[in-house]
Amino acid sequence: MIFMNLQQCVFLIIYYISLINMTIEFYYHQQSPPSCVVWMILKELGIDYKGTVVDLIKDEQKGAAFAKINPRKQVPVLKDGDVTLTESRSIAIYLCTKYEKADKKEKLYPRDPLEQAKFHELMMRDVDNYHFFGTYLNGEEIFAGRAKGVIEPLLPRCEERLQEYEDILAKNKYIFGSHLTFLDFTCAHTVSGMAMTGFKDWEKYPNLRKWKDTLSKLPYFEECIKAPTDANVQLFTLLLEKGPEVLMALAAAQEQKK
Ligand SMILES: N[C@@H](CCC(=O)N[C@@H](CS)C(=O)NCC(=O)O)C(=O)O
Known part of the structure; x- marks a missing residue:
């Protein structure tokens, strides 16, 4: 019984760690039009995410740290677990097809x-x-x-x-x-x-x-x-x-x- 509980406990810890790792990360700038497109989809679909502002005025996108995230040195970027996407429209399609409820009638992106x-x-x-x-x-x-x-x-x-x-x-x-x-x-x-x-x-x-x-x-x-x-x-x-x-x-x- 104790062993079972321990096993369940480990499973739960792994599950929660995997949930933390799965938090969607959104790199953006508030004045960047393609960033705003993704931002609105995240909001419209009620998706939880961690947002990081990349300061374009200060050229933060050109720094080594951000170049590792997007070698093209542009925002927006979306990271979802192992997936990294760097084009606003491909991010848009990904978010809608993955997270928009199947039974929702008026979808942000058509399925037909x-x-x-x-x-x-x-x-x-x-x-x-x-x-x-x-x-x-x-x-x-x-x-x-x-x-x-x-x-x-x-x-x-x-x-x-x-x-x-x-x-x-x-x-x-x-x-x-x-x-x-x-x-x-x-x-x-x-x-x-x-x-x-x-x-x-x-x-x-x-x-x-x-x-x-x-x-x-x-x-x-x-x-x-x-x-x-x-x-x-x-x-x-x-x-x-x-x-x-x-x-x-x-x-x-x-x-x-x-
Ligand atoms: N085709 C890309 C365009 C991305 C883009 O042009 N981002 C601009 C901000 S609006 C940027 O990061 N510029 C910084 C730079 O090029 O140094 C998309 O739609 O995601």
Whole structure:
């Protein structure tokens, strides 16, 4: 009997240790759009995780410790036991397929193969738009102090791409139909990439405005969409006004706060 109890005890200890090891670890930065996409999925699905902020302002992602976690030196990263994933959309699909309840009707990621194919089509198009808006934003050149603004001639093509979302949202309440999916998270951050460029003509896109109002009811909207967008808009405005030295000042101010 004592032996049995001891055996049970050892089993329980091993079980609890394995649970500790299985805690999901999430490496992110609050102003990183792909990090925010994963962050919202963790919140929406109610998944427990241990979050670690990697300070991009201080270039923490380039340090040796983080390079061991992601040799590409970027956030987000998700570690789940032995699994390490380093691309936001692959993390998104992993979390949804592994942790979203099978009997949940309105899933964040579809399970039907045809629906998945259509979902991936929009997802890839959104990646393309995200990078296109990024090219227009000219961020790398501005960060390096080699440019003072966006690449103006690309604006009409950016507007065409914004119109794609507008047209989708003329038919649907959400990006992928009548309920929330994680495409709403990725697309919200793509569209807010245009806000970072100083784009102001939003009245041309009433459906985008309605969609934003819908998303603003999500309990994590402030933290995971509004605050990061506002902070990034502010950062770019400052960068353009004062040049890249402003980043050093920001890093120093953060250091002082600690
Ligand atoms: N394709 C990646 C992009 C990740 C990415 O661009 N991360 C940025 C933050 S938004 C980063 O870590 N940048 C730091 C650097 O490149 O030094 C994803 O979607 O996860």
